[in-house]
Amino acid sequence: MSQIERVAIVGGTHGNELTGVHLVKKFQQHPNLINKQSLETLVLLGNAKAITEGKRYIDKDLNRCFSNQDLQNPNLLSYEDKRAKEIKQILQPQNQSFADVIIDLHSTTANMGLSLIFCEMHPLLLSLAAYLSSINPLVRVCINPQSKEGGFLRSLCELGFVIEVGAVAQNVLNAELFQQTEQLIYAILDYFEWCNQGNIPQINSSLTLYQYISTIDYPRDERGEIQAMIHPHVQFRDYHPLNPGEPIFLTFAGKNILYEGVSTVYPIFINEAAYYEKGIAMHLTQKQQKVV
């Protein structure tokens, strides 16, 4: 395997997700914290203007602006389209990949703990995930193959992935999640350092993966107004099984709406604030075991 020479850590791709913003600011002030002998690290604030304004974004979601097509389109002139081109220029100057790894730091109002979101089952990322799970049982691993065409920042390099932590409200810092995320980043950098030195920790383990199936929207009326809320039996129960016939939503009138799928699924991103406007009440995933 080739060396991991450069790791980019991005915070504030969404300006109101403060964990990543303040971790990146901490690393900017104390670069020694993320110094490694065998690799360079770069830290970067994603949506600079949205961070200042305490918003997810100014004109559009920056984390949907990184498709090749959009990055090459000179007619896209929103703040985020321009910022995406700047970030690509930093991470891939002259289309040479600066970063071998991109770690994109996010937070969510869903109860996702410490989630790693990968685009695909890259063997190196899976063995990294097995190591991280072995040292912290809060670590969860999701595979979301949609993301390559979705314009996500992490798709700029093969080893790009998201750390998604929650539950935490937008524009709020939770000290415990801040410290857990910080420790996770140090563990990731340690792992890549050991890889570069040929000392990969041998984790003999069966890794639990949550593989994306689809999204579910809230029940809505003809004008698009939501008609129901996440059911209390599902709220904050990300990664727990949801079986056919179990309640999934509760209408404003207090009536249960049942999950009508044919098999057990594992919802994640349950009640993420920023997904109401995207028509997403939760992601459904399949749970699977993989020997790494």
Added chain:
Amino acid sequence: MSQIERVAIVGGTHGNELTGVHLVKKFQQHPNLINKQSLETLVLLGNAKAITEGKRYIDKDLNRCFSNQDLQNPNLLSYEDKRAKEIKQILQPQNQSFADVIIDLHSTTANMGLSLIFCEMHPLLLSLAAYLSSINPLVRVCINPQSKEGGFLRSLCELGFVIEVGAVAQNVLNAELFQQTEQLIYAILDYFEWCNQGNIPQINSSLTLYQYISTIDYPRDERGEIQAMIHPHVQFRDYHPLNPGEPIFLTFAGKNILYEGVSTVYPIFINEAAYYEKGIAMHLTQKQQKVV
């Protein structure tokens, strides 16, 4: 005591506090739910434009625009200043009070449960609070005497108060809190109906009150950037005692900052997202018992 003839219920004074928004929409669609024989009810969405945009406010905090001075100032032309004048016109046409009671529905990222916030210790409100506490132990009662000059919507009438529910993230609906708030409103309307009918429930009780003392800001550097987070020992522990010498903040470097007051206080509004920009990490209160 004079009759309570008209009760106004306002939701969405802050556009991203969805519990109140959707309760008001429910009552608009089903006015029978809040019909009472002896009193009229009016429901109103506060910051209409901010609700549409999913923001707390457009130009400035609507819930600071209701001081007499500002309401009479024709030069204040922000969206919220204009909306405040419209709301006053609805609730006090020709300066005649339409509403004897205003219930202003808010939510917070702090763990406030079901909090009632009064401007002063009005005997009727205290006996209402004693009744509500007796049927739901999650109900808490705060007295914030600052609020009369603060331009709060509730200051438009003597019996104006806030229901503040949490913890819930901005732009998120929590079904349990929605239903608890709804039941609380029905109980309040029942109580006023009984008052009008001369059947006030006799609650022989010692009511616990949390009386506002002051606010505390986050530690900040010379540029105003916060340097610490709410300490994990304090996070979500609204209404719990904080003693001198106990940790209150945790710096980004992981160092405890201790509370240096001289006596035990009871923090509330701990880590409210919208208060970072106001320079408020929490409110400090004194706990007291009052026989009602």
